[in-house]
Amino acid sequence: MRRVKSFFGGIYPDDSKKSTAEAPIEILAAPPTLVVPLLQHAGAEATPVVAKGDEVLKGQLLGQANGAVSAPVHSPVSGTVVAIEPRAHACGSSVTSIVIENNGEDKWVEKNSHHDPVQLDAATIRQRIADAGIVGMGGGGFPTALKLNPPNNIVIDYLIINGCECEPYLTADHRLMVEYSEEIILGAKLMAKASGARKIIIAVEDNKPDALEALRRHAGAIEVISLPTKYPEGGEKQLIQAVTGREVPSGGLPFQAGAIVQNVATAWAVTKAVRDGEPSISRVVTVTGKTIKEPKNFLVPLGTPIEYLVEAAGGFNGTVGKVVVGGPMMGGAQFDLSAPVCKTVSGVLAFIEEESITPPVLPCIKCARCVDVCPANLLPLRLEAYGMNKMWDEAQRYGALDCIECGCCSYICPSKRPLLQYIRLAKREIVAKQKKPS
Amino acid sequence: MNTTIVSLVSMGTMGALFAFGLAVASKKFAIETDPKVDEIEEVLPGVNCGACGFAGCRSFAEGVASGEAPVNGCPVGGARVAKLVAEIIGVESDGPKRRVAQVLCKGGLAEAKQRGTYDGPQDCRIANATQGGDKVCSYGCLGYGSCVEACQFDAMYMDENGLPVVIEDNCTACGKCVEACPRDIIMLVNEEQGVHIRCRSLLTGRFVRPACSVGCIACQRCVKVCPTGAIYMENNLAHINYDKCTNCRECVAVCPMNTIVWQEGKPLIEKAVAN
Numbered sequence: 001m002r003r004v005k006s007f008f009g010g011i012y013p014d015d016s017k018k019s020t021a022e023a024p025i026e027i028l029a030a031p032p033t034l035v036v037p038l039l040q041h042a043g044a045e046a047t048p049v050v051a052k053g054d055e056v057l058k059g060q061l062l063g064q065a066n067g068a069v070s071a072p073v074h075s076p077v078s079g080t081v082v083a084i085e086p087r088a089h090a091c092g093s094s095v096t097s098i099v100i101e102n103n104g105e106d107k108w109v110e111k112n113s114h115h116d117p118v119q120l121d122a123a124t125i126r127q128r129i130a131d132a133g134i135v136g137m138g139g140g141g142f143p144t145a146l147k148l149n150p151p152n153n154i155v156i157d158y159l160i161i162n163g164c165e166c167e168p169y170l171t172a173d174h175r176l177m178v179e180y181s182e183e184i185i186l187g188a189k190l191m192a193k194a195s196g197a198r199k200i201i202i203a204v205e206d207n208k209p210d211a212l213e214a215l216r217r218h219a220g221a222i223e224v225i226s227l228p229t230k231y232p233e234g235g236e237k238q239l240i241q242a243v244t245g246r247e248v249p250s251g252g253l254p255f256q257a258g259a260i261v262q263n264v265a266t267a268w269a270v271t272k273a274v275r276d277g278e279p280s281i282s283r284v285v286t287v288t289g290k291t292i293k294e295p296k297n298f299l300v301p302l303g304t305p306i307e308y309l310v311e312a313a314g315g316f317n318g319t320v321g322k323v324v325v326g327g328p329m330m331g332g333a334q335f336d337l338s339a340p341v342c343k344t345v346s347g348v349l350a351f352i353e354e355e356s357i358t359p360p361v362l363p364c365i366k367c368a369r370c371v372d373v374c375p376a377n378l379l380p381l382r383l384e385a386y387g388m389n390k391m392w393d394e395a396q397r398y399g400a401l402d403c404i405e406c407g408c409c410s411y412i413c414p415s416k417r418p419l420l421q422y423i424r425l426a427k428r429e430i431v432a433k434q435k436k437p438s
Numbered sequence: 439m440n441t442t443i444v445s446l447v448s449m450g451t452m453g454a455l456f457a458f459g460l461a462v463a464s465k466k467f468a469i470e471t472d473p474k475v476d477e478i479e480e481v482l483p484g485v486n487c488g489a490c491g492f493a494g495c496r497s498f499a500e501g502v503a504s505g506e507a508p509v510n511g512c513p514v515g516g517a518r519v520a521k522l523v524a525e526i527i528g529v530e531s532d533g534p535k536r537r538v539a540q541v542l543c544k545g546g547l548a549e550a551k552q553r554g555t556y557d558g559p560q561d562c563r564i565a566n567a568t569q570g571g572d573k574v575c576s577y578g579c580l581g582y583g584s585c586v587e588a589c590q591f592d593a594m595y596m597d598e599n600g601l602p603v604v605i606e607d608n609c610t611a612c613g614k615c616v617e618a619c620p621r622d623i624i625m626l627v628n629e630e631q632g633v634h635i636r637c638r639s640l641l642t643g644r645f646v647r648p649a650c651s652v653g654c655i656a657c658q659r660c661v662k663v664c665p666t667g668a669i670y671m672e673n674n675l676a677h678i679n680y681d682k683c684t685n686c687r688e689c690v691a692v693c694p695m696n697t698i699v700w701q702e703g704k705p706l707i708e709k710a711v712a713n
Contacts, residue, residue, distance in 0.1 A: 086645060092569030093576040094645075332569050335553040358557040418559045425564050 005245050007238040009375040010230040011408045013168050013329075015207060019295040020171040020288050025179055027299045028312055030077045030102050034303035035087050036062055037097045040342035041135040042142045043069030048098060054081045057109040059279050062098050065130070071143045071343075072133040074279040075100060076301035078107040088336040090306075090325040090345055097340070100303070111277035118189055125194040125274055132273030133280045133343075138162060138173075138234065138263035139326060141344040144270065147262070148195040150255040157258040159197035160243055161188045161267055163204040163211060164227060164234030167327025170347040172284040173264050175297045177204065177211035180268050185218045187267030190274050195260055202264075203243050205229045231329060232406040236261045238375050250402050265346070285341055287313040289350035291320045300341055306348055307337040321356030324349045329407045362415035370409035370419055376402045380409035380419045387422030392433060395426035403427060474503045474526055481522040482512060489513050489612050502527065513537070514610050536629040537611040539593070539604045543579040543623045544636040544652040544697065546599030550575055551649055566620040574649040577639040579623055585615035632685045632704025633678065635660075637697045640673045654697045660689035684708070 038046040046063030050056060056075040063073040079102045086094035112128075114120065120128075130145035150156060161184065165173040177184060184202075192200050200222045204212050207229040215224045227233055227242055237248045239261055246257040254261055265283060272278045281302055288295035293314030300309060306325065310316065324331040325345055341348075370380035378399050386395035400423055409419040478499035486494035490511045492501055501507030502523060509527055510520035516536055524530065556565055556572040562584035565571040571580040581600040593608035594615060602615075606629065616624045623638050635654065639646050643655030656674040668682035669689055676698070684707050690700045 086641060094641075333554075335569065335572070361559075418564075421559050421564045421568065424567055425561070428563070428567060 005242060006228060006230065007233075007241040007375050008377055009373045009408065010232065010238070011373050011411055012229075013231055013411065015229065016168045016288075017171050017174070017207070020169075020286050020297055021174060021208075023171070023175070023296050025175050025284055025297045025299050028301075028304070028309070030106075030301045031304055031308045032102050033082075033305075034076055034079075034100045034102060034301060035097045035305065035338075035340040036073055036076065036100060036303040037087070037089050037095045037340060037342055038063045038073055039089070039091075039095045040073060040141065040302070040344065041071040041133075042140060043067065043071070045096060046070060046073045048084055048096070050081050050084075050098065052081055052084055055079075056081060056100065057107050059109045059111070059281060061279075065133075065143075069143060069146065071135050072131065072279075073098075074133055074281050076281040076303050077102040078105050079103040088339040090332065090334065090339045090342060092332060092335065113277040114275060117186070117271075117274040118193065120190075120193075120274065122194045122196065125190050128274045129191075129194065129270055131279070132269070134266060134269045134273055135280070135343050136263060137265035137269060137283060137343060137346070139330065139344050139346060140236075144191075144262065144266055145194075147260060148191055150195065150260070154255050155258065156195050156197040156255060156260055157199060158240075158244055158260070159188065159192045159195060159200045160239055160259055160261045161200065161202040161264055162234050162236075162239055162261050163202055163208075163215070163264040164239065165208070166205060166229070166231045166234040167329050167331075167347075168231075169288050169349050170286050170327050171288075172286045172297055172346050174208050174211055176268055176284050177208070177264055178214045181211075181214040182218050183271040184215065184264050184267045185220075185222060186275065187270040188222065188262075190270050191260075191262055191267065197260060199223070201225060201243055203227050203239060205233055231408065232375055232404070235375060235404050235406060237404065250399060280343060283341070283343065283345070285309065285345060286347040288347065290352045290355070291316050291318050291350040293317045302342055303340045305338050305340050306334065309341065309348055310337065310350070316350060319353055320350050321353035322351045324351065329411070330405065359416040361417055364415055364417060367414060369412045369414065373408040373412045375406060375408065376404055378403060380423060383426060384409075384417060384419045384422040387426035390429075392426060392429045395423075396430045400426045400430060472500075472503045475499045477526045478502055478523055481515075481519055481526070483514050483519065485514070487514060487610075487612070489610060510535070513612075537626045538606045538609040538629050539611065539615055539624050540627045540634050541579070541585075541602050541604060541624055542634065542636050542638050543577075543601065543621075544699070545573070545575055545578040545650040546581070546597070546601040548599055549651045550578055562618070563620045575639055575646075575653065577621060577623075577641075578637075578650065578653075580621065584618045584620075585624055588614040588618035590614065627680055630685075630705060630707055631680050631683060632701040633683055633687060633690060633698065634701070635669075635676050635678050635698050637675065637695075640675055642674050652695055652697055655695055657694060659692045659694065660698060663688045663692050 044066045047066045048063045050062055058078045060075045062075050065072045079100045082101050083099040087097040089095040126145045134144045135141045163177050188200050202224045206226045240257050240259045241247055248254055248257045269280050284299050286297050287309050296313050323334045325334055382398055383395055383400050403423050407420050482495040484495050490498045492498040509524045512519050551574045552572050553574045554572050558568050560582045562580040562582045565580050570576050583596045585602050586594045591608050591610050593605045594602050597603050611626050637654035639653050646653035646655050654675050660669045660676050661671055666682045668679045670677055687700050690698050
């Protein structure tokens with residue numbers, strides 16, 4: 001067996017996955033009203049192609065991709081469009097959304113399925129993935145078809161299917177691997193064909209032995225490897241380094257190391273799209289945390305409000321301190337629980353008040369623990385100081401743009417300094433400055 | 439004793455020779471400069487702040503002397519300096535258009551609805567990047583005072599309502615606060631203008647009303663009442679064309695949300711307006 005290397009740094013938080021790791025995926029019926037945001041991906045907002053009052057079928061196109069980096073959006077139910085207006089979004093601001101009243105008939109549009117999708121050629125597979133609106137479902141939301149289409153002269157050696165799910169609490173990908181391993185394997189094969197990748201490797205953290213076993217049962221010639229449980233093992237660049245030993249150059253993209261990384265949920269969605277002809281209209285979401293009565297994994301239609309999910313998991317149990325969408329490390333706290341589930345939402349976590357307190361910030365004691373854990377090999381303490389003092393040029397020289405915003409530095413800091421916040425600020429300012437012609 | 443005399447004499451002689459040489463060189467190789475440049479530099483504030491757009495006071499003075507820069511181009515010096523510079527050049531100065539910063543949001547803690555608590559670093563740009571701060575309105579002032587922090591002239595402070603206030607006497611229109619604001623709600627406006635639309639929300643009234651009690655609901659009343667056509671509606675927000683506004687205050691009287699305000703003490707302006 002391959003000797004697995006790892007990446008530099010990383011942290012070992014308590015994974016808190018016990019309450020939902022054994023919970024089978026429950027298919028949640030669509031709520032009476034769904035809110036489908038036109039922005040569920042990285043890039044430009046989709047352009048609506050339906051109008052208020054229109055009748056739509058399940059899987060019908062609601063918004064088409066707007067520009068090169070964008071993705072179409074489809075209707076998760078059959079029903080009527082009641083409004084197209086700005087609505088709360090998990091990202092914090094309002095996003096133009098299509099509000100659909102579910103008529104409960106669950107009537108599909110004509111599905112363009114294929115009994116043996118592996119026979120399709122690469123361009124057709126990519127086109128079907130793009131038309132289905134599939135984006136990176138691990139949280140990045142980058143359109144999958146674009147990622148599978150590297151520049152012409154580049155040879156992709158590895159397609160890495162990311163089943164690490166290194167964020168604590170989340171078990172959505174874990175359950176998907178256990179219950180839908182066949183679909184994931186097929187999706188991996190389709191993506192390998194679409195991108196011309198020579199070798200497929202499925203990487204899973206060793207805290208999910210049942211997922212490893214399920215995948216190996218269907219894997220055939222595909223290699224399924226077990227990686228040590230460490231955060232952020234599932235980070236794109238970290239995973240490439242751990243699996244292949246290659247490093248993505250500073251400021252570069254994964255294909256420069258001859259690798260493409262795709263999430264297991266994306267592989268599952270690719271199978272649904274190419275084999276069954278179903279666009280990306282549902283996903284698995286983990287609803288968990290100390291204040292959730294019955295933590296569960298749900299397969300939900302996209303556009304389901306978060307409060308509906310919480311209700312389905314038995315509601316809140318006691319006072320809620322904070323509700324986070326996504327993982328506890330990289331997710332965002334929510335102001336408004338009417339925000340819907342979108343393509344990149346992998347979990348809804350409800351914390352008790354004690355867990356939600358932001359501790360007072362103390363001075364930096366230069367212990368360099370943040371340097372020890374930074375998986376991007378940066379000096380978070382220096383970058384934070386530069387961000388605080390608005391020294392953007394220095395921050396750029398110290399590699400601020402290579403920060404993957406994993407939050408390890410803020411997690412480990414004994415002074416509880418908001419390191420990541422200031423590094424993120426520096427990144428934004430540097431990017432803004434690069435865009436501005438001067 | 440002897441050594442002292444020898445060294446005194448030799449050093450003295452050398453000193454005298456060099457002094458003579460330098461004196462000759464300074465006369466012979468002197469560069470002709472416009473005496474006006476020195477005179478102008480004399481009356482400028484001399485802090486080399488660069489707000490005029492030139493590298494410093496000296497290069498601004500050279501610019502004025504060569505006609506590249508306007509006589510009233512020094513925003514820090516204001517009317518007094520503009521008058522002195524104009525006298526040196528020998529032209530009439532029509533007085534500088536002094537500009538000051540205007541905060542185009544009225545939604546403080548009392549007016550704008552909060553949707554939760556934000557307990558991260560107290561910096562507007564970080565709050566904006568972290569789920570967009572704690573107010574429902576995603577266009578208005580975040581209230582963490584990054585503009586006040588950026589101001590180097592003590593011309594801004596945060597009031598009790600959590601909004602920045604400009605002390606116009608101290609404002610030099612350097613534009614640092616404009617740069618610091620992630621929401622683009624600060625604008626540099628000619629000092630004489632006293633009517634301002636203090637809202638930046640591009641949403642329709644249906645969404646503005648629940649978020650803020652003083653937001654622009656795009657009712658068009660100000661557009662209809664304006665006698666000079668200075669107000670226009672764009673993306674559900676009233677905008678003011680300061681070139682046409684005469685401070686007549688008709689719009690202030692009709693604005694149902696009190697979004698349009700009148701700053702006491704500003705003069706009525708006579709403007710040649712086309713329509």
